[in-house]
Amino acid sequence: QVQLVESGGGLVQTGGSLRLSCAASGFTGNTGAMGWLRQAPGKERDFVASISWSGRTTDYADSVKGRFTVSRDNAKNTVYLQMNSLKPEDTAVYYCAARGRYNSGTSKAPWEYAYWGQGTQVTVSS
Numbered sequence: 001q002v003q004l005v006e007s008g009g010g011l012v013q014t015g016g017s018l019r020l021s022c023a024a025s026g027f028t029g030n031t032g033a034m035g036w037l038r039q040a041p042g043k044e045r046d047f048v049a050s051i052s053w054s055g056r057t058t059d060y061a062d063s064v065k066g067r068f069t070v071s072r073d074n075a076k077n078t079v080y081l082q083m084n085s086l087k088p089e090d091t092a093v094y095y096c097a098a099r100g101r102y103n104s105g106t107s108k109a110p111w112e113y114a115y116w117g118q119g120t121q122v123t124v125s126s
Helices: none
Strands: 003-007 010-013 018-025 034-039 045-051 058-060 068-073 078-083 092-098 120-125
Touching: 003 092, 018 034, 018 092, 018 120, 034 068, 034 078, 045 068, 045 078, 058 068
Parallel strands: 010 120
Antiparallel strands: 003 018, 018 078, 034 045, 034 092, 045 058, 068 078, 092 120
């Protein structure tokens, strides 16, 4: 059974940092490219960051470039999102997602991710 389990969310003040982790299990083969997406109350789920299977290619939403860094450790089946200089507008539920073994390239499109975690809440206070 495929599982993606996020951790590391919480409450932080403006300007603070958090590191999210996503542990993958149950995949046949590999997870393919991985992504982080977020959803604020009353809004659609938006792309945040994506990393290719090899880890050599990353992509970011304009709103987080220079502040967030996505990385992965395939030996640990884990992907990370380091979030620095957090702003109140970063408040959302953050979801980890995987494209699956035949899709190694990054994607900004939520519909191109086949597997999803349950999400972790990030709240940035002003």
